[in-house]
Amino acid sequence: MSLDHAAKPxxxxxxxxxxxxFSQHMNELSLFFAIVVLYVIFASSAPGFVSFNNQVNIxxxxxxxxxxxxAVTLIIIAGEIDVSVGPMVAFISxxxxxxxxWGVPTPxxxxxxxxxxxxxxxxxxxxxxxxxxxxxxxxxxxWSALRGTALFVTDALPVSIGRNDMLDALDRxxxxxxxxxxxxxxxxxxxxxxxxxxxxxxxxxxxxGNAHAAFLSGINVSRIRVAxxxxxxxxxxxxxxxxxSRLGSGNATAANGLEFDVIAAVVVGGTSLxxxxxxxxxxxxxxxxxxxxxxxxxLLGINPFFQQVVRGLIIVIAVLxxxxxxxxxxxxxxx
Amino acid sequence: MTTASRMSQTIAPVVASIKGCTRRYPGVxxxxxxxxxxxxxxxxxxxxxxxxxxxxxxxxxxxxxxxxSGTVLIDGVELTQTGSGRAQESFERGVRVVYQELSLxxxxxxxxxxxxxRWPRKGGVIQYAMMETEATEAMxxxxxxxxxxxxxxxxxxxxxxLLEIARAMLGKPRLVILDEPTSSLAAAxxxxxxxxxxxxxxxxxxxxxxxxxxxxxxxxxHSATIMRDGRIIDTVDVKGADTREIVRLMxxxxxxxxxxxxxxxxxxxxxxxxxxxLAPKLSSISFSLRKGEVLGIAGLLGSGRTxxxxxxxxxxxxxxxxxLADGQSVKFAGYKEMVRRGFGxxxxxxxxxxxxxxxxxDENTLATNFPGVSRNGILSARRMAQATRGIIDRLHIKTxxxxxxxxxxxxxxxxxxxxxxxxxxGSRILLLDEPTRGVDVEAKAQIYAIIRQxxxxxxxxxxxxxxxxxxxxxxxxxxxxxxxxxxxxxKSPNIDQDTLMAACITGH
Numbered sequence: 001m002s003l004d005h006a007a008k009p010x011x012x013x014x015x016x017x018x019x020x021x022f023s024q025h026m027n028e029l030s031l032f033f034a035i036v037v038l039y040v041i042f043a044s045s046a047p048g049f050v051s052f053n054n055q056v057n058i059x060x061x062x063x064x065x066x067x068x069x070x071a072v073t074l075i076i077i078a079g080e081i082d083v084s085v086g087p088m089v090a091f092i093s094x095x096x097x098x099x100x101x102w103g104v105p106t107p108x109x110x111x112x113x114x115x116x117x118x119x120x121x122x123x124x125x126x127x128x129x130x131x132x133x134x135x136x137x138x139x140x141x142x143w144s145a146l147r148g149t150a151l152f153v154t155d156a157l158p159v160s161i162g163r164n165d166m167l168d169a170l171d172r173x174x175x176x177x178x179x180x181x182x183x184x185x186x187x188x189x190x191x192x193x194x195x196x197x198x199x200x201x202x203x204x205x206x207x208x209g210n211a212h213a214a215f216l217s218g219i220n221v222s223r224i225r226v227a228x229x230x231x232x233x234x235x236x237x238x239x240x241x242x243x244x245s246r247l248g249s250g251n252a253t254a255a256n257g258l259e260f261d262v263i264a265a266v267v268v269g270g271t272s273l274x275x276x277x278x279x280x281x282x283x284x285x286x287x288x289x290x291x292x293x294x295x296x297x298x299l300l301g302i303n304p305f306f307q308q309v310v311r312g313l314i315i316v317i318a319v320l321x322x323x324x325x326x327x328x329x330x331x332x333x334x335x
Numbered sequence: 336m337t338t339a340s341r342m343s344q345t346i347a348p349v350v351a352s353i354k355g356c357t358r359r360y361p362g363v364x365x366x367x368x369x370x371x372x373x374x375x376x377x378x379x380x381x382x383x384x385x386x387x388x389x390x391x392x393x394x395x396x397x398x399x400x401x402x403x404s405g406t407v408l409i410d411g412v413e414l415t416q417t418g419s420g421r422a423q424e425s426f427e428r429g430v431r432v433v434y435q436e437l438s439l440x441x442x443x444x445x446x447x448x449x450x451x452x453r454w455p456r457k458g459g460v461i462q463y464a465m466m467e468t469e470a471t472e473a474m475x476x477x478x479x480x481x482x483x484x485x486x487x488x489x490x491x492x493x494x495x496x497l498l499e500i501a502r503a504m505l506g507k508p509r510l511v512i513l514d515e516p517t518s519s520l521a522a523a524x525x526x527x528x529x530x531x532x533x534x535x536x537x538x539x540x541x542x543x544x545x546x547x548x549x550x551x552x553x554x555x556x557h558s559a560t561i562m563r564d565g566r567i568i569d570t571v572d573v574k575g576a577d578t579r580e581i582v583r584l585m586x587x588x589x590x591x592x593x594x595x596x597x598x599x600x601x602x603x604x605x606x607x608x609x610x611x612x613l614a615p616k617l618s619s620i621s622f623s624l625r626k627g628e629v630l631g632i633a634g635l636l637g638s639g640r641t642x643x644x645x646x647x648x649x650x651x652x653x654x655x656x657x658x659l660a661d662g663q664s665v666k667f668a669g670y671k672e673m674v675r676r677g678f679g680x681x682x683x684x685x686x687x688x689x690x691x692x693x694x695x696x697d698e699n700t701l702a703t704n705f706p707g708v709s710r711n712g713i714l715s716a717r718r719m720a721q722a723t724r725g726i727i728d729r730l731h732i733k734t735x736x737x738x739x740x741x742x743x744x745x746x747x748x749x750x751x752x753x754x755x756x757x758x759x760x761g762s763r764i765l766l767l768d769e770p771t772r773g774v775d776v777e778a779k780a781q782i783y784a785i786i787r788q789x790x791x792x793x794x795x796x797x798x799x800x801x802x803x804x805x806x807x808x809x810x811x812x813x814x815x816x817x818x819x820x821x822x823x824x825x826k827s828p829n830i831d832q833d834t835l836m837a838a839c840i841t842g843h
Contacts, residue, residue: 197713197714198709198712198713198714199705199706199709199712199714202694202698202702202705202714203702203705205691205693205694205698206691206694206698206702209691209692209693209694210687210688210690210691210692212682212687212688213682213687213688213689213690213691213699214691214702215670216650216670216680216682216688216689217699217702217703217756218671218674218702218703218704218760219702220671276691276693277693
């Protein structure tokens with residue numbers, strides 16, 4: 001009989017378990033608290049912040065970030081990153097506008113737009129999954145190429161679409177709620193469900209947590225990676241369609257810097273950039289935080305350049321506070 | 336048995352001593368009124384099974400932990416600091432540890448690694464010439480003759496371990512603690528490390544050597560301290576001690592004898608390997624596996640056991656030969672096809688390749704077949720819990736709930752889950768690579784029982800192990816892998832661990 005390797009004295013299993021569960025809730029609780037604080041601050045200082053119209057605006061703005069953020073959450077949980085969201089939205093908006101100009105029926109144009117988004121996304125995915133190009137590099141290339149193509153074919157001019165009932169309907173509020181917000185929330189429900197309740201969703205967590213173990217368990221790691229980026233592209237395409245409905249044109253310069261808002265929302269939402277850990281609810285709250293900050297600062301009439309500074313600070317502080325809260329709750333549980 | 340060191344301690348000076356230390360963790364008494372001394376130039380082996388308190392004892396000496404009661408003295412002076420200052424205090428008094436896990440930066444040179452973070456500087460510029468001269472001297476003191484500007488990435492595991500020891504030797508160490516320095520080394524390589532340990536001791540430095548390899552301990556240690564359940568059971572003179580006696584002290588009772596196995600294997604051959612070659616380790620491997628058989632593969636670390644399993648299962652391409660499953664060639668069929676044909680594989684490194692630590696026991700088990708617990712593509716919480724519960728009960732996995740994160744389980748229970756996922760998937764042929772590594776004695780016995788049970792149900796199992804002692808306990812047949820081929824075959828009940836060990840280490 002021989003012996004085992006020496007083990008580090010472990011914290012009791014119970015403490016770790018409750019700490020683990022508590023830190024999960026801690027994240028969402030502290031975000032919820034941050035949202036309440038932001039509401040109180042802006043409600044008391046920014047005129048018109050609490051008006052119904054402004055609440056609708058917040059929802060609509062949230063949709064722009066949110067729809068893309070759902071997919072990016074899964075991508076980041078899988079241990080990858082997608083920085084091509086902004087140019088993808090702009091490119092699809094241009095493509096959709098051209099399709100409509102050429103007389104393609106609107107529903108078909110929508111389907112084609114989403115399919116193209118998925119196809120372009122899957123290019124990044126294939127580069128990552130089968131050629132081992134880091135996803136940051138693959139999507140950075142996509143970021144540059146898509147923006148460039150869109151600008152090149154339009155000369156940076158908007159591509160108008162003329163009158164289109166279906167697109168108009170997409171920008172007409174239903175009982176005061178913008179359809180974009182409804183689409184965002186429906187997609188949220190789907191993503192939350194998929195991430196928790198399907199083999200695909202759980203495989204994403206497994207890949208992000210330990211890709212090698214996932215592979216040896218028989219999970220098709222490569223295929224899931226490609227699917228993730230395809231979904232990312234499709235979600236950006238839906239954002240692109242909503243953008244066209246809102247602006248009435250395809251626009252190569254639109255959604256500038258959107259990828260940063262999206263990644264910020266996901267990270268503020270508590271998803272770990274190293275993969276394996278994160279939640280859709282966290283991202284939803286993160287999207288609200290990012291949107292509220294943007295909206296409130298505009299209403300306060302703060303210099304737009306300085307807004308970026310404030311935004312940067314708030315994002316870092318939010319993540320910092322979140323990390324501290326989790327650490328405290330963990331050490332309390334260990335003690 | 337003689338209590339040599341206890342007698343000598345009154346005469347010889349003492350470098351480090353622990354006096355009546357007790358340390359309690361929630362639910363565990365990690366150290367129970369321990370008293371321990373070590374003298375200059377002495378090599379003291381520290382033995383004990385998992386959780387015996389060895390690590391806690393070491394952490395007392397390094398100041399990483401503070402005893403609940405009792406004192407720790409280095410060179411006769413008590414460690415008084417609390418908090419992180421204590422580790423610093425202990426370090427300044429000359430206590431150094433080399434842990435199992437290497438902490439080297441592969442992309443930097445030997446000299447840079449040796450002085451990592453404490454590079455000799457002048458106005459912020461690293462003095463390379465001076466540093467490399469010192470590095471060469473430091474390495475030479477351990478018998479390591481390598482150019483100091485070489486990258487660590489190109490070093491053999493033994494050389495890396497020696498470099499770690501050289502780093503611990505910088506400054507003026509009084510006590511060097513080595514935590515299983517040879518656990519990942521082949522025998523020839525381990526010799527180099529042991530030669531270095533002798534040189535360290537020859538300089539009058541006390542060495543605490545944590546290891547489970549009795550042959551090493553016999554070569555270098557003067558005395559051995561045996562721990563069990565947080566207590567120091569005895570300190571024995573290595574020369575006079577019998578291995579069985581030491582094992583008895585560690586386990587607290589007579590170690591069990593080889594079980595009488597009931598061979599239920601059928602003549603039907605499920606897997607055949609023909610002259611498989613994979614340079615540089617495997618030259619010509621041929622064997623067959625029958626239905627319901629547990630086939631052990633013995634061989635030293637580095638003999639190519641893992642490479643062989645990986646070649647069979649299709650995650651590694653081999654050079655020549657063929658693999659047949661149920662009489663059909665499955666050469667280069669790929670991992671997924673092998674899994675589809677009813678093969679299952681558990682990797683050697685559980686943490687790196689076996690588990691997803693943050694996910695629950697359920698998902699770690701069911702990942703091999705999510706559709707099996709889904710309805711219309713949606714995972715059913717009830718079916719997941721039910722299927723997981725089935726595996727938990729069958730393999731006696733200790734977990735509070737089915738969705739407890741697997742990372743919080745003990746190594747043995749994690750390993751049972753890794754095996755359990757193939758039981759859940761319905762695999763017929765299991766390739767288990769070191770399934771008892773890093774697992775405590777009790778869980779090992781349970782894993783043996785599980786393997787026998789699976790075989791009696793008609794599954795075929797290849798059991799790879801570097802712990803020769805366990806092969807007679809589980810295997811119907813054992814093949815010895817040496818020099819790239821299967822050299823010898825032993826059949827139960829004629830599997831004797833001494834003969835097996837001899838078969839592994841003879842030749843080259």
